[in-house]
Structures are given as structure tokens and as C-alpha cells.
Amino acid sequence: MRNIRHRWSRLGFRSIFYRLIILFVSLSAFIQIALFLSTSISMNYMESQLRSNYDRSLSNLSSTMNNLFDGIYQSNFLLALDPNILKVITTQYAEDDIGKYADYSQAVRSLSRIKASSNYIDNAYIYKRDESIIISDNGTYEPESFYESAYKMEQYPLTFWQDYKSNHHLFTILPPSVVSGSYSNRGESTISVVQSTVGGHYSNNLYVINMKAEAVRNLLQSYMQTPNSLIMVADTEGNLLASTRIIDVSMQSFMNELLLNPETKFDSVHKGENMHIIKYSTNFFFRDVTMVVAVPHTDLTSALTKMKSWNLTITGILFLVSLLLSILFSRRFYSPIRSLVQTLQGPGPKKEKSHSPFNELEFLNTEIKRILTDVDDLNRTLSYSLPIATKHFLAKVLQSNFPYDHDVIDSYLNKLDFRFPNSYFQVSLIQFNFRKPFYDLYSEKFQNEATDTIFRILNALLPQEHPVYILELDAHMFAVLINPASEDECEAYTAYFEQIDSLFRQDEAELRIHIGMGLVHGHYTGMQSSYVEAMKALWQVSPFDSKRIVQYSEYESQEPRYALSRTDEKILANLLAAGKREEFRGQLDSVIVANTDRYMTGTNIKQLFVHLYLIGIQTLKSKNIAEEHEDELDMTQFLLSADVGSTGEMTEHLYRFFDRVLELCESPPSDTFNIKLFRAYLDNHYAEEITLDILADKYNTTPKYMSRLLKKELGTTFHKYLQQLRIDRAKELLTSSSAPIHEIWEQVGFNNRNTFIRTFKNQEGISPTDYRRCHSSSD
Secondary structure, eight states, X not given: OHHHHHHHHHTGGGHHHHHHHHHHHHHHHHHHHHHHHHHHHHHHHHHHHHHHHHHHHHHHHHHHHHHHHHHHHHHHHHHHXXXXXXXXXXXXXXXXXXXXXXXXXXXXXXXXXXHHTOTTEEEEEEEETTTTEEEETTEEEOHHHIIIIISEETTSOHHHHHHOOOTTOSOEEOOOEEEESSSSSTTOEEEEEEEEEETTEEEEEEEEEEEEHHHHHHHHHTTOSSTTOEEXXXXXXXXXXXXXXXXXXXXXXHHHHHHHOOOSEEEEEETTEEEEEEEEEEESSSOEEXXXXXXXXXXXXXXXXXXXXXXXXXXXXXXHHHHHHHHHHHHHHHHHHHHHHHHHHOSSOOOOOOSSOOOHHHHHHHHHHHHHHHHHHHHHHTTTSOOHHHHHHHHHHHHOSSOOOHHHHXXXXXXXXXXXXXXXXXXXXXXXXXXXXXXXHSOHHHHHHHHHHHHHHHHHTOOOSSOEEEEEEETTEEEEEEXXXXXXXXXXXXXXXXXXXXXXXXXXXXXXXXXXXXXXXXXXXXXXXXXXXXHHHHHTOOTTSSOOEEEOOSSOOOOOOOOOOHHHHHHHHHHHHHTOHHHHHHHHHHHHHHHHTTTOOHHHHHHHHHHHHHHHHHHHHHTTOSGGGHHHHOOHHHHHSTTOOOHHHHHHHHHHHHHHHHHHHHSOOGGGOOHHHHHHHHHHHTTSOOOHHHHHHHTTSOHHHHHHHHHHHHSSOHHHHHHHHHHHHHHHHHHHOOOOHHHHHHHTTOSSHHHXXXXXXXXXXXXXXXXXHHHHHHO
16 A cells, blocks of 8 residues: 555656646546436336337227217218118119119219228229119229129128028128239229118118228327237127227137236247237227237237346447547646646756656645735736726716615625725816817717717826726716725815816817716715716706806705706607607796796706707707708807896797697608608518508608598598508419419419418408419419
8 A cells, every 4th residue: 555655656746747637537438327317228228118018008998999980980971961872871762763874873983982081992882782783982883793703702602691690780890801803903902891770760771981991000009119019909709899909719719818818918929939018908989899818928028138238238339439539638638737837847957857756736736826826916907907897897986876785895895806996075066068060170089989089088087195096987978986094084185076167168168078976974974975967067057157066065055956867867858759749848838947947047948948959959950951951940149138028938939840840750851751752662572571660760750640640641541541452462472473372372372371361362352372263264
């Protein structure tokens, strides 16, 4: 044991390699053993299930055979629907009655239909014993000619049929007999089904259907679970009616032996072969029968024995392959570990070999701890630079109305590996409002880069007295989050904001900034409070004076500014763009009433109305219809003039302005809609999926307006017009082509067959098939 430990220790640097081999081999062996055991259990289960599956198989076969003979018996009622057949069955014709030949001819045609109704029927005939004539699906015969020449059955000669008595049985199945003669399918066996009544009319005549024994044999074979098993069907007297093999004397004897055994499941021997026997009693349309399955023991065990041998062989092969793959994978996994250790050791001189092995696992553990320590130092150095996930989380905390728990914020920031060094916070908001000359003078690329440029300027001018973080709240607003050590250490940032204001005043024609400063508070709830204060201070910045920086003060009693939340702005803009006049008017009224009830001065009311006016102009710009109506929609001079008048007068002008905006939003530009072009568009695209939403997007309007316009121009609703167009095209295809119905409804744009047929019948009064038949006959 000591020698083994010494050799293992001398493996030294390569010890990880062998540990990897042991790991992979162990996993592979575990998987192989689990697969072997599961396969063995599955095969044992399959063996037991194979024995029991024949119970279900015989039940299904019984149902199938019963349906087969039920169909044979139902042909009796089909014949009864033919008055000529009933007349032939019930009437005894005089020898000189020439009308009987027409009845015989009609009976032949009816029997032919019976034969054609099933692949199991070889022939069908009526034996009128009193008149000594046979009427079959192939013509009429004298009995001697039929039974001795045309359809000679070895087991049932003419005398059998002359003496046959039904014993009041409606339905009798005879054992199979070999057929010879000039009729079809000679040399084959048939199973005769004899009936003495047709449609409830009993007579001395016989109605016989000869079934193909080979077809019945194939049906039985389809239910065999193993290749050499045997399925037999016998009547109450023990006569074999059908089997998966050709019936002979030995098979009949074997069946008689099995019927004598009262058990339903037992073992027996047939032709020296051990068999497992399953008996099942049932009936075929009021005729009791016994079904027997004989399964050779070799069928039950041979396939599973081969599977067990293959399972053992494949398991051994897979284990050898997994051993080889384990070595290859171990070498591949070990190679980068060895390279990593060599890289971490550096290019210095190698240590002299010693008897103690080099422990690479301990070495890697030490180096990884050193690297993590270096990373922590780097993180502390870069603690002022926030990752994107942290910025998004802090912005969400600031903008949320929900008071986040202190522990929740700390826990999430710890997951992001971020901590604030101080417990005080002060939030200021910087809002950038780009003006019309900015969009007119500069390219789209410059406009997209403007926000990033402003962000870099704000970062470059930041004081470094305390940790400061700039968060982008939206495309035109930044939050400056200051983390001072106490409440009285934010003076430097007032100068910072004044510097920003001074810098951007030079470009006030294109860009205007508003700055709102909150107070310093402790903890995360204080950070949210400072944000709210900064937002309130930002609201107090008026576009009508030169003051751009407002610091919130809880002691100042200032005139309330108008209240218009971002949610209200979005709702007004969306209702305006959608052309929802009543909903927009109600929302606008609620905003104006809420502000006028606050007893604000005229200046603040003007600011509110200018804000609402800008919402309307921005909505029209988003729909690309503002510039062509710029003159008639310009209310700037009116709202900013000194002699505007009362609030009611301003409200009246504002309502007229929005009425005009709603008209422009509801109606498409005159040069983008032409009814002739629209009809041509539908003629070319009627087979495609077309909805009012799609058309509204195409013609830059709303679905509601599009519906009203099309009803006015087309004289009917869009849906009815499109359906009529599709039905007209379908009528053309029905009369001018031989295409199937399912191809036609797909070609004209219907989604399914039922909708097409229902719509066609509603418009034309008849089905598409009848329409095609009418026009084909008229042509």
C-alpha cells in the first residue's frame, strides 16, 4: 500500500489527468449499468405484456369480425329496399310469365351492387328452390349448372342446398369450402353466409353470400402478435370457420382438442411444438363462436433472448468505447489546465525537482484567490463608474412611486457588486429641450449623437469631491445622483449646474436646458424624496423667464405650477393620433378643469395651454402632416400675446385648434388615396389577407375612418365588397376550369372550406358544386 501511494505521488503534475480519467470512467460505468438494468427490466416487461396483449387483440378482432358480419347481414335490408327483389323473393312466377325476366334482371343488378360493396364478398345469389333457378350477381343459372359447373363447392353439392333447412335461424355461417368451376376466383376457399329471409319476408328461397376465405384469413393475420402464432375461429359445434392458416384435418382435430379444455389460458402441443393457448368466447351477429390463439413458446422467448444477448454485447462495446473516449477527453481537458499552470508560473527558471510532488490544485487555488483580490481592488478603483444594469436599477428606483425597502435595494445592489460609500443622497434633474431650429439645421445622424455628446460633457465637468453618478432617465432628461458624506457638502454642485447653464445658454436658439435640484436626505427613501423634490423644482422652471435653475425649498411658498403628468401627455397624444374625438375631448376637459380649479395666474395658464398646443403639433409631426398646415395651426402668437383675454377665450381657441388636428388625424392626405387605384389594388390582392388595419396603415389613416370612407365610396361595407369580389372570381373559376373546390376557395382568399361554402350559398342561393353543375349543363 505504501508503494502504491509512493507511485501515485510520483505522478506529480499529471495527477489531475488520472483523476479526470477516473471521473469520466466512473460516470460512463454508472450510465452503462443504468442502461443495462433498464433494458433488462423493459425486456422482461415486454415478455409479460406479449402474453397479455392477445386478450386485447382478440377483443378488437371480435369487434372487427362482428362489424364485418353485421355489414353482410345489413345487405339484407339494402335488398329489401328494392321492390323487385322483394317480388322475386316472395313471388312464385308462372312458367309463361314473361315479366319475371325483367324482375330477374333488376335482381342481378342489385346483387352486383351487394358484391361491390365489400372486398370480402366473392359472390351473392338467390336460390329460388320452388322455381329451381339461381339469380346471382353474374346472371341467372339452373341449379345443376351453377352448383356442378359455374360455382362448384366441394363440401356443399346441389343436394345440400335442396335439403337445407334454416331451423328458424336468421343468419347461418357455414365452414369454408374450396370452389371450382367456370366462375371467378376458382381454386379459392369461400365461407357461405345463408339467410332465409329478406326484409323480414320469410320464404323457402335462400339468400347466400359467399365470402372470400383468403380475405378473412388476411384479416386474422393482421392481429397476429408474433410471426408463427395461430388464430382460429370455430362455431358452437366445433367447426372451424376461419384461421390464419389453411384449414386441414390436423387443424380441425387440434381445435376440437382445445375446445374440450374448460380453461381459457393453458399450454398445449401441436405438431410437436409447445404453445401457449388463449380462448375467447364471443358472437358474430347472434352466432356464438369461440376464438383461439396459439402462440409458440419459441416466439415468446427467441426474440427476447437475442435482444438480451445484443444488450450484453452492446453494453460491453460501449464500455470499451467510453473508456477510450474518457482517456481522450481527459487529455483534452487536462491540456488547458497544464497550460494555465505553466502560464501562471511565469517564464522564470524552473525549480529543481524534489521528491515531494507539485500540487497543481493547490497552486491554482492560490492563484485564483490572488486574481480575485486584484479584481476587488480594481472594482473599488472603478466604483464611480456604474455598469448598465446598476444604472437601470437606480433609474427605476428613482422613477417608481413604490417605496422600495432599504434591504431590498441593498440586496439587489450587492448582487450587482455595487455599494454606495456614503448614506446621504441628493438628486438633481437636467432636462434638455431641443427646439425647431436644431432639427432644421443639423443632420439626423448629428441629432442621434447629440444626447451622447451632452452626456460626455456632463461627465467631463463633474466635480470629484464626492461620488457622483449620472443616470439617463429618458432621451432628454438626466439625473445627477450625488452621494455626499453629510447634508452640508453639496455647494460645489451648485456651481457645477451654473456652469452647465452658462455653457448651453450660448446655443439657446437650438437647445434649452432646465435644471431642478432636490435637497439632501439620508438613506434610499431620502434618495427617492430628493428625486421628487427635483421634479417639483423642474416644474417651476418657466419657459417665459430667464431663470433656468430652480432649487427646491420646503420653506418657500411659491405659486403652484400647472399639473400635467407624463401619463396625461401620453394619453392625450395617443387619443389624438387615433382620432378618438369624444375620449380626447373628455381627457382634455379633465386636465383643464383640474388646473383652473387651482387658482393659478394667467402666466401659468398660458404655460399649460402652450404645453397642450405642443402636444397637438408633435402628434401631427409624428403623422408627417404638420408642415403643410403650419400656417393655419400656428397659435403661438395668440397664446404669448399680452392681450389674450380670459381663460375661457384661450380654451375656445384651443378647442378649435384640436378640432382641426382631429380632422387631419382622421382623414388621409388627399394625394395618397384614390378610389380607382384602391379598386385596382383589391382586384390584384383580393386573394391575400386584407383587413382594415392593413389598409389604414397603407394609406396612413385610422381603421375607423377607412371604414367610413370605403362605405361611402363603394356603397357597401369593406367586408361585403371583398367577399363579393372573391365570390365573383370563384364563379369564374367554377365555370371556366375543372379545378377542385378546395383549390378554388384557397385561390380566391378564403381561409377554410366551410366559410367559402356558407358565403357562396348566402350570395348565390346554391352550393358551389350545384353552381358548377348548372352552368356545365347549360353550356
